[in-house]
Every structure is written in structure tokens, then in C-alpha cells.
Amino acid sequence: xLGIGSAFLCVGRSFYPRRHIAKNSKHYQWLLVNRFCPxxxxxxxxxxxxxxxxxxxxxxxKELSWTRRAAEEAEAVAAIACSSHGRAYVDGVLENxxxxxxxxxxxxxxxxxxxxxxxxxxxxxxxxxxxxPYWMRHAAGSTIVVSGWHxxxxxxxxxxxxxxxxxxxxxxxxxxxxxxxxxxxxMVFGTGSTQLLNAAVHAxxxxxxxxxxxxxxxxxxxxxxxxxTDFFKSKNFEFQGDASMWKNKRNGDxxxxxxxxxxxxPDGQLKKAVLQGPQVKTIHDHGFYxxxxxxxPAPADEDVMIFSLSKLTGHAGSRFGWALIKDEAVYKKMxxxxxxxxxxxxxxxxLRALQLLKxxxxxxxxxxxxxxxxxxxxxxxxLSHALSTSKRFSIQEIEPHYCSYYKTFKDPSxxxxxxxxxxxxxxxxxxxxxxxxxxxxxxxxxxxxxxxVRLSLINTQDDFNMLxxxxxxxxxxxxxxxxxxTM
Numbered sequence: 279x280l281g282i283g284s285a286f287l288c289v290g291r292s293f294y295p296r297r298h299i300a301k302n303s304k305h306y307q308w309l310l311v312n313r314f315c316p317x318x319x320x321x322x323x324x325x326x327x328x329x330x331x332x333x334x335x336x337x338x339x340k341e342l343s344w345t346r347r348a349a350e351e352a353e354a355v356a357a358i359a360c361s362s363h364g365r366a367y368v369d370g371v372l373e374n375x376x377x378x379x380x381x382x383x384x385x386x387x388x389x390x391x392x393x394x395x396x397x398x399x400x401x402x403x404x405x406x407x408x409x410x411p412y413w414m415r416h417a418a419g420s421t422i423v424v425s426g427w428h429x430x431x432x433x434x435x436x437x438x439x440x441x442x443x444x445x446x447x448x449x450x451x452x453x454x455x456x457x458x459x460x461x462x463x464x465m466v467f468g469t470g471s472t473q474l475l476n477a478a479v480h481a482x483x484x485x486x487x488x489x490x491x492x493x494x495x496x497x498x499x500x501x502x503x504x505x506x507t508d509f510f511k512s513k514n515f516e517f518q519g520d521a522s523m524w525k526n527k528r529n530g531d532x533x534x535x536x537x538x539x540x541x542x543x544p545d546g547q548l549k550k551a552v553l554q555g556p557q558v559k560t561i562h563d564h565g566f567y568x569x570x571x572x573x574x575p576a577p578a579d580e581d582v583m584i585f586s587l588s589k590l591t592g593h594a595g596s597r598f599g600w601a602l603i604k605d606e607a608v609y610k611k612m613x614x615x616x617x618x619x620x621x622x623x624x625x626x627x628x629l630r631a632l633q634l635l636k637x638x639x640x641x642x643x644x645x646x647x648x649x650x651x652x653x654x655x656x657x658x659x660x661l662s663h664a665l666s667t668s669k670r671f672s673i674q675e676i677e678p679h680y681c682s683y684y685k686t687f688k689d690p691s692x693x694x695x696x697x698x699x700x701x702x703x704x705x706x707x708x709x710x711x712x713x714x715x716x717x718x719x720x721x722x723x724x725x726x727x728x729x730x731v732r733l734s735l736i737n738t739q740d741d742f743n744m745l746x747x748x749x750x751x752x753x754x755x756x757x758x759x760x761x762x763x764t765m
Contacts, residue, residue, distance in 0.1 A: 351368060420637050444632045457683075469598070482608065496538075546676055569643075584599060598623065598631045658690050658735065708731050
């Protein structure tokens with residue numbers, strides 16, 4: 279196994295290798311890079327134009343030492359096929375000294391090759407595993423090797439807790455995509471966006487506990503807004519439900535914090551704040567505001583904007599998010615919250631995020647976003663077609679919008695389907711789908727009625743295929759019943 283060493287020689291009229299090595303030697307490699315060099319290379323006497331300032335660089339390749347074992351282990355585990363219906367992992371359960379296959383839903387067996395009859399499909403999970411094939415295609419660029427002594431301290435050099443290089447890459451990506459403007463804004467990292475959401479509530483709440491801030495969100499809203507607010511039970515804030523209920527009955531001494539989830543989980547709609555005025559603070563959750571889930575009409579420019587790695591690259595397990603903040607006082611309060619809560623963010627996580635963003639930036643981001651958009655668009659179209667003849671079930675309507683990133687109108691590609699049971703007798707839509715072998719998320723979790731269910735479209739291809747199969751069976755039964763009634 280070979281690695282690139284640090285020694286290199288500029289090969290020109292006046293520069294020669296220390297010893298002659300055959301052209302195809304495994305120990306040396308010729309690379310063309312952008313630097314100035316004399317007119318001729320010694321290798322094949324090929325002329326190098328000074329205008330292009332390109333030279334041939336002679337890299338000395340050497341045998342890997344301490345990274346060999348880790349690299350060989352990672353390659354060996356990645357080579358375990360699992361019948362394309364599962365994965366083996368370096369940190370997985372061992373059997374006879376080797377990691378076993380961890381199968382996708384509805385598949386079993388040592389190599390995940392056996393379909394499970396009458397399997398219940400998981401349309402509940404928010405794991406963005408639809409991006410897994412993309413990262414398998416970019417294995418070399420996205421892989422990192424971390425030494426056992428990598429950044430063992432709590433902070434980086436000169437005491438910062440956040441990687442400046444990672445911050446720079448995040449700002450570059452936002453500028454490239456055009457989904458927000460980062461200039462003049464402070465940045466805070468968090469353990470996923472979940473931590474930052476409550477950090478923002480903490481930072482925006484008044485210190486006077488006699489008048490706690492009312493935390494609200496427009497229905498349907500992400501369940502975590504209410505769950506976290508209720509869980510922490512602070513004397514400075516309390517969850518007060520639907521934002522629209524307070525639009526016309528706010529009094530002069532009330533303080534409000536409104537969550538604005540755009541695009542919305544669960545229905546994928548681009549949303550704006552319901553409440554306005556000096557007593558209202560807003561937290562814009564833009565986790566899905568990327569070109570693979572929604573058209574980007576214009577850069578967002580809000581006071582507090584929160585993003586996560588899980589929605590961007592699919593790496594939910596890395597638990598990494600960031601917030602862009604206009605006000606320095608709010609930034610300092612959120613930073614203090616993160617420091618007191620978790621004493622910063624894992625350095626290993628920041629390193630992985632940095633490597634992933636380097637890959638995401640390749641080709642101006644088009645490779646990642648094209649793959650994600652095409653996948654989600656096709657899934658949405660297939661599900662929409664399967665439900666097109668149904669009188670019993672419907673999903674949200676999303677109109678095409680102009681996308682400034684792609685510079686054209688783009689069709690819908692939402693992360694979730696917001697399914698509604700249309701019949702009056704189908705009051706418990708979650709139960710209807712569960713009886714049909716589909717587990718979604720009850721609409722009541724989002725503050726909506728029990729006639730709605732959220733279905734995830736971002737899981738593995740196996741999960742989506744099984745969901746589509748179950749939906750088609752439901753619609754077919756509906757058609758059969760209608761045919762019998764008309765005979």
C-alpha cells in the first residue's frame with residue numbers, strides 16, 4: 279500500500295531526480311500542477327508553457343506505516359456486499375471475528391438476501407439514507423484517517439472551540455448555493471440542529487421570569503419544537519402552540535419566539551413568520567433549505583438561521599449543525615449555552631464534516647445536489663402517480679418554483695409526504711396505514727389532526743420501494759371495492 283510522501287522535485291532543465299527511476303515505478307509518480315518551472319521537463323522532453331505555469335512534480339511515494347492497518351480494515355469491511363440490502367460497518371457486531379451485515383428494513387439473513395414476508399415498512403424514520411449511494415461513489419474523497427492523538431484537547435490552537443476552516447467551508451457553500459447570505463453574521467456550531475434550536479430559545483428569552491416568552495410555531499410544525507421546550511421547562515419560556523392563534527390577541531406586554539420551519543417538516547412548503555412586531559423574535563429552521571429538497575428562490579436573511587449536516591449530506595449520525603446569527607449578544611448567549619451544555623462540539627465530528635464539505639463543494643456542488651434532487655424528484659413523482667387515482671388518500675400539492683441555484687424552474691422534491699385520509703370515517707389515518715403495514719408519524723405530533731400522517735421519502739431505496747408497494751396495494755383495494763359496489 280502506497281502513500282504520497284512530502285519529498286518532491288521540480289523537473290526542468292536544471293532539476294533532475296537524485297536517481298533514475300523507471301517511468302512506471304511504483305515508488306514514484308509524476309503529477310502536473312500549477313507552479314512556475316523552467317521550460318523543459320526531463321521526462322520525455324515535453325515542453326511546458328510558461329503561460330500556463332504548469333510543471334511536472336516528482337512525488338516520492340513511500341510505503342504506508344501506521345495507517346495501513348486502519349485502511350485495510352476499512353477496505354475489507356466495505357467490500358462485504360450484503361446483497362445490496364444492508365451494510366457492514368467497522369464498528370458493527372462481530373461474528374467469527376468479522377462484522378456482520380446489518381440489513382435494511384424488510385430483509386434478513388447473513389447477507390441480507392432474504393425478503394421478509396408481510397414486512398411492516400418504516401416510513402417513520404428521518405434518516406437521510408437516500409444519499410448513501412452518492413457517498414459510496416465518492417469513497418476516496420470522503421474518507422478520513424484519524425490518528426490516535428488527533429486534537430485530544432477541548433479546544434483548537436489559540437483556544438477556539440470551533441474549526442475556522444470548517445466555518446470557512448460552510449460560508450463558501452452557502453455563497454455557492456445562494457440559500458443565505460453569510461456576510462456580517464456570527465456562526466455557532468452545535469450537536470445537530472436540535473441543540474441549537476433550544477440554544478436559540480434560551481438566547482432570545484427575556485431574563486425576567488415573571489413574563490416568560492411564549493414559544494409558538496405554525497401548524498404543522500416539527501414535533502421537536504414542543505418536545506424540547508416542554509422538556510427543559512425553563513421559567514423563561516413556555517410552549518404556547520399554534521402561532522396563528524396569537525396573531526390577533528397579543529397584548530402589549532407579551533414576548534413571543536416563533537419557530538419558522540422553511541421548507542416545512544412535514545409538508546415541504548416554504549413558510550414565513552406569522553407574527554410580526556418588536557415583541558416577536560424568530561428562529562428560522564432552514565434544515566431542508568438546499569437544492570435537493572426545494573427550489574432556492576432567494577437568499578434568506580433572518581436574525582437566527584439554523585442548518586444541519588444531516589439534511590445537507592445525509593450524515594445524521596455525526597450530530598453536527600450550525601447557526602448564522604446577526605446579533606452579537608444572541609451569538610454570545612448561544613455560544614455559552616453550547617459550551618455549558620456539551621463543552622463544545624466533537625473535534626472528530628468537525629473533521630468529518632470538513633472532509634464531507636470539501637467533497638460537496640466539488641463541481642460547484644452540482645454532483646451532490648444533482649444526485650439528491652433527481653432521487654427525491656423521482657420518488658415524489660412515483661408516489662404522486664400511485665395516489666393519483668385514489669379518492670381515499672391525498673398528499674400535499676407543491677408547485678414548481680424558480681431556483682436561483684439551478685437558474686430554472688424546478689419540480690417538487692420534498693423530503694416527506696404529508697398524507698391525508700379523505701374519508702370522514704377514516705378519522706385515525708395513522709391506524710389505517712398501520713393496518714396496511716405502513717408506519718408513519720401521526721399528524722397529531724405536528725399539531726395537526728389525526729387525519730394526517732407524515733411518510734418519510736428519504737430512507738433507503740429498499741424502504742421507499744416497499745412503501746410504494748404498500749401504497750399501491752391500498753389504492754388497488756380501494757378500486758376493487760368501488761368496482762364491486764358498482765356491479
